[in-house]
Amino acid sequence: MKIEESGFTTCMLRSYNEGLSKDIYAKLWKNENRDNFAKAYLNAISTEEANAHCLRNRYFLETIKERIIKGEIEVLINFGSGFSMYPFLIDKSIIHIEIDKPDVVNLKKSKVLQWQEESILPEKEIHFIGVDFSSDYEEELYSKILSISANKPSLILIEGVLFFLKREVCNKLFNFFRSIQNTNDFIGSVSFKDKTKETTAFKRLLNFINRNEGNMKASDCLSLEDHFYENLDAYKLIDKQDYYSLSKKYNNTIRLGKDLTLNEVFYLLQKE
Numbered sequence: 001m002k003i004e005e006s007g008f009t010t011c012m013l014r015s016y017n018e019g020l021s022k023d024i025y026a027k028l029w030k031n032e033n034r035d036n037f038a039k040a041y042l043n044a045i046s047t048e049e050a051n052a053h054c055l056r057n058r059y060f061l062e063t064i065k066e067r068i069i070k071g072e073i074e075v076l077i078n079f080g081s082g083f084s085m086y087p088f089l090i091d092k093s094i095i096h097i098e099i100d101k102p103d104v105v106n107l108k109k110s111k112v113l114q115w116q117e118e119s120i121l122p123e124k125e126i127h128f129i130g131v132d133f134s135s136d137y138e139e140e141l142y143s144k145i146l147s148i149s150a151n152k153p154s155l156i157l158i159e160g161v162l163f164f165l166k167r168e169v170c171n172k173l174f175n176f177f178r179s180i181q182n183t184n185d186f187i188g189s190v191s192f193k194d195k196t197k198e199t200t201a202f203k204r205l206l207n208f209i210n211r212n213e214g215n216m217k218a219s220d221c222l223s224l225e226d227h228f229y230e231n232l233d234a235y236k237l238i239d240k241q242d243y244y245s246l247s248k249k250y251n252n253t254i255r256l257g258k259d260l261t262l263n264e265v266f267y268l269l270q271k272e
């Protein structure tokens with residue numbers, strides 16, 4: 001599995017339980033290959049992964065909607081946005097900035113435009129920016145974002161991405177977030193804890209990635225403990241959820257044990 005392609009798998013998984021994910025557009029990305037690949041992913045790793053991805057989408061979707069209603073967010077900046085469909089699922093007034101590797105944003109941009117021309121997707125402008133987070137992106141990205149967001153209140157989302165990054169790349173991103181956000185702005189982030197790497201599900205994930213053109217060792221996969229978020233300079237942690245808490249909240253029945261579940265943790269931070 002190539003990193004860039006992981007975004008399609010996320011969409012397939014969200015599309016398998018629309019009632020739970022509330023993402024009615026993820027299925028647009030479906031084709032036979034992507035569907036077969038996602039099913040092979042579920043069989044090889046854990047069948048819980050479909051609902052786990054649905055709940056991740058549901059949590060951020062509901063969180064973003066709640067904050068919009070309260071008038072706390074005017075801009076959504078999605079780092080490593082992949083093929084997620086938030087711009088079409090939330091209030092029309094929100095400004096959307098989506099940042100990912102150039103190949104990913106170019107492909108997404110052309111498909112979104114095509115689906116809008118065909119009236120399959122509603123009209124909504126997305127500002128796409130192609131960037132590799134491992135490069136020296138800060139200066140140029142800073143001016144691009146500020147020229148679009150005009151310093152309006154923002155929520156930065158980074159989900160399903162940190163796993164692939166080196167620790168220093170992650171630290172640099174969070175420093176960058178601090179530089180572009182103002183007091184009361186939000187970050188929604190997703191990561192695994194260290195102990196998840198000991199589970200059978202995680203070992204199966206690595207095997208699956210490496211059987212599909214990947215080349216990753218457990219030590220290459222970034223995991224973060226709560227204290228990373230609790231001690232982030234200028235931010236306070238205001239909410240923390242995981243697959244178990246969200247399953248209770250949204251009535252999802254968990255069928256497999258903890259060893260066969262990849263428990264991602266979802267954090268909401270607010271700038272002080």
Ligand SMILES: C[S@@+](CC[C@H](N)C(=O)[O-])C[C@H]1O[C@@H](n2cnc3c(N)ncnc32)[C@H](O)[C@@H]1O
Binds near residue numbers: 082099104132161
């Ligand atoms: C699993 S997908 C998640 C996509 C999306 N956030 C979602 O939840 O649907 C991971 C995304 O991170 C992006 N990504 C990974 N490493 C990156 C990097 N170094 N620079 C930019 N994007 C990166 C990939 O291209 C991919 O779109």
